[in-house]
Amino acid sequence: MMQPRILVVDDEPQIQRFLRPALTAAGFDVETASTVAEAKRLAATRAPALIVLDLGLPDGDGKDVIETVRAFSAVPIIVLSARDQEVEKIAALDLGANDYVEKPFGIGELLARIRVALRQADSAPVTAGKRAFGSIELDIEHRRITVGGEEVHLTPKEFDLFCLLAANADRVVTHRHALTAIWGAAHQDDVQYLRVVVGQLRGKLERDPKAPTHLLSEPGVGYRLVE
Structure with a gap:
């Protein structure tokens, strides 16, 4: 147990x-x-x-x-x-x-x-440990992501960012919030860090990284993961 x-x-x-x-x-x-x-x-x-x-x-x-x-x-x-x-x-x-x-x-x-x-x-309703976003399935408990049933290797930063976006699914996560949560307060303005990791995630998880359907940008604000 x-x-x-x-x-x-x-x-x-x-x-x-x-x-x-x-x-x-x-x-x-x-x-x-x-x-x-x-x-x-x-x-x-x-x-x-x-x-x-x-x-x-x-x-x-x-x-x-x-x-x-x-x-x-x-x-x-x-x-x-x-x-x-x-x-x-x-x-x-x-x-x-x-x-x-x-x-x-x-x-x-x-x-x-x-x-x-x-x-x-x-005694209250609980949310399942697995979340699906189209063909992408996230298993937080086992730190595992699959696409179409095939496991995809993510770096620790990629996995943590995807989890943060998944925890706020369908809501915009601002650049500053994501940078502070994943890299720490000293990097809250280093938006380029975020762009690089989001680009890597799209390359690994999206069917067409240039036209993403799940990892969406909110220009000048942040990113949103849609189910």
């Missing part, structure tokens, strides 16, 4: 060192991120069952992660933060967080809240 994957987003190494073995011992597969950009990318590409999220991150506010993730996923989000002001809690919950645990915290309480959130998620 596959272990539920938990994404821990916290820039404090001691928190990551404490939570990883504790969550692993409790039967979870653990991934970690320490920035807003990395959290957005992993949330879009690694299909976590739950996210434990700190709000104070070096490249921005964790609430931005909540807002972005809620645009494409109902994955449970538990905020784990030293910010104890009521206004911060309300803002995080209003944006879509499921729960809020203050630091310092007890691992027993956190695990109990995780179990509750996962039970609630299990």
Whole structure:
């Protein structure tokens, strides 16, 4: 039986060192991120069952992660933060967080809240781990893409970008959003990076890369993946 994957987003190494073995011992597969950009990318590409999220991150506010993730996923989000002001809690919950645990915290309480959130998620409708876009089939869990039943090899950046577009299917993903999520905030204006990888994806996935039917451009804005 596959272990539920938990994404821990916290820039404090001691928190990551404490939570990883504790969550692993409790039967979870653990991934970690320490920035807003990395959290957005992993949330879009690694299909976590739950996210434990700190709000104070070096490249921005964790609430931005909540807002972005809620645009494409109902994955449970538990905020784990030293910010104890009521206004911060309300803002995080209003944006879509499921729960809020203050630091310092007890691992027993956190695990109990995780179990509750996962039970609630299990009782709600879930989206299948596979998505089809014409003859293109994406299997996020196994990091696999096929075209017409034949597996296609993608580079890590190509796969992550396709997953990001798939998570926002039929919605425009802006250049800046994609660049920040895949390459990091330092490259948010390097549109050429994006053009190159989109061109590579079209060459591998589209029947006619010069007249794409799935990976569409929104000139001057971004890209959209249509089903």
